[in-house]
Amino acid sequence: MLVVRPITPQDYAALYTCAVESGYGFTSLPVDESLLRRRIARAQEAFAREHVSEPGEEGYLFVMEDTETGEIAGCSGIEAAVGLTDAFYHYRLGKVVHHSKELDVYNALETLTLCNDYTGVSELCTLFLREPFRKNQNGRVLSRFRMLFMAEFAERFSQFAIAEMRGISDENGASPFWGWLEKHFFNMDFNQADYLTGIGEKAFVAELMPQFPLYVKMLEPEAQAVIGKVHDNTRPALRMLENEGFRFRGYIDIFDAGPTVEVEVANIKSVRASQRKPVRIADVPSDNTADVILCSTRVADFRAGRATIQEHPDHIVISPETADQLRLQDGDHARFVAL
Known part of the structure; x- marks a missing residue:
């Protein structure tokens, strides 16, 4: 993985x-x-x-x-x-206008400003x-x-x-x-x-x-x-x-x-589409699954990767292998978004 x-x-x-x-x-x-x-x-x-x-x-x-x-x-x-x-x-792209009504001259010139x-x-x-x-x-x-x-x-x-x-x-x-x-x-x-x-x-x-x-x-x-x-x-x-x-x-x-x-x-x-839910560790069924980017919620021990999950209203199910690789335990929260 x-x-x-x-x-x-x-x-x-x-x-x-x-x-x-x-x-x-x-x-x-x-x-x-x-x-x-x-x-x-x-x-x-x-x-x-x-x-x-x-x-x-x-x-x-x-x-x-x-x-x-x-x-x-x-x-x-x-x-x-x-x-x-x-x-x-x-450099910021901007414009400067050089305009003379008397001479009927109008120039809008692009500029670069540090x-x-x-x-x-x-x-x-x-x-x-x-x-x-x-x-x-x-x-x-x-x-x-x-x-x-x-x-x-x-x-x-x-x-x-x-x-x-x-x-x-x-x-x-x-x-x-x-x-x-x-x-x-x-x-x-x-x-x-x-x-x-x-x-x-x-x-x-x-x-x-x-x-x-x-x-x-x-x-x-x-x-x-x-x-x-x-x-x-x-x-x-x-x-x-x-x-x-x-x-x-x-x-x-x-x-x-x-x-x-x-x-x-x-x-x-x-960011808007991501969700945060508790995890349950079990064999992930073959149906009703989603391919996601999944991450843990600890800074120092942060882990993220691609995973297949089954989503429920109040939790997600992840495989023992995924849990081991991302250092997640049963009941830990994880954040995820569809891949």
């Missing part, structure tokens, strides 16, 4: 493998040992905090494990509130599923279980959530959008800038990024063409989030111009 659980120090090698396999442009998984180990330690601290009344700097990082082989299939995370310590940058508008919101991040496991809706489970976690522990997260989508870059990691910025404002390639941001070295953004709005028409056509567009490998993740209610509101990544999508947490489809 594939089970999602909190990351542990023993998962470092697997997390490093995920970082290598994720390739260029995956900012939250840089190939950097000290940063990855810090992320694991930070996640352990977050899961260990029993009493949290409001979102802070907690970073929750999970892995999906094949319990038969012990192999790690992928990872995903949630940041409770971004930008509380380090500035969290985006901003920190998403400071304090929660972020779904670090979603990566390794190639051999990209089947049987495993990616859907690895993404959507986070929404059950947020529904169960709502006090730990902001009212709003975002997800940054990887923008367009080529097989060598070159970004057309960054290429324009590099040419005029920076002296480093996209991979170096992306890596520095990933390891937390963000001071250069404030120091070198243009502080005044940019006219989109001033950018080279190749840079204009990728604004708000996603990398081909990211399209399935974007479609999944859009089905959950996430929408693009005009905010893009400052390096590759990939879109950031947002939603009010209470309006996420999986």
Whole structure:
């Protein structure tokens, strides 16, 4: 069974493998040992905090494990509130109107303005599923279980959530959008800038990024063409989030111009549709069953996975195997949503 659980120090090698396999442009998984180990330690601290009344700097990082082989299939995370310590940058798409009634000239021009508008919101991040496991809706489970976690522990997260989508870059990691910025404002390639941001070295953004709005028409056509567009490998993740209610509101990544999508947490489809009921452990009948994403309701010992259940008005029936893998006992509460 594939089970999602909190990351542990023993998962470092697997997390490093995920970082290598994720390739260029995956900012939250840089190939950097000290940063990855810090992320694991930070996640352990977050899961260990029993009493949290409001979102802070907690970073929750999970892995999906094949319990038969012990192999790690992928990872995903949630940041409770971004930008509380380090500035969290985006470009905001806007418009400026140049109008002269006397000359009968009217121009509405798109602009890009550097901003920190998403400071304090929660972020779904670090979603990566390794190639051999990209089947049987495993990616859907690895993404959507986070929404059950947020529904169960709502006090730990902001009212709003975002997800940054990887923008367009080529097989060598070159970004057309960054290429324009590099040419005029920076002296480093996209991979170096992306890596520095990933390891937390963000001071250069404030120091070198243009502080005044940019006219989109001033950018080279190749840079204009990728604004708000996603990398081909990211399209399935974007479609999944859009089905959950996430929408693009005009905010893009400052390096590759990939879109950031947002939603009010209470309006996420999986949050609204999820239910919380006591479990009964028994053989699940073959009829009247449902295929669901099921999770426990304890933070430190959190477990989630795909399961077949039988639902009743006041409880659900799960198999002994499912109970064992998700560490649920008879009478425990579990949260679930249809797969």
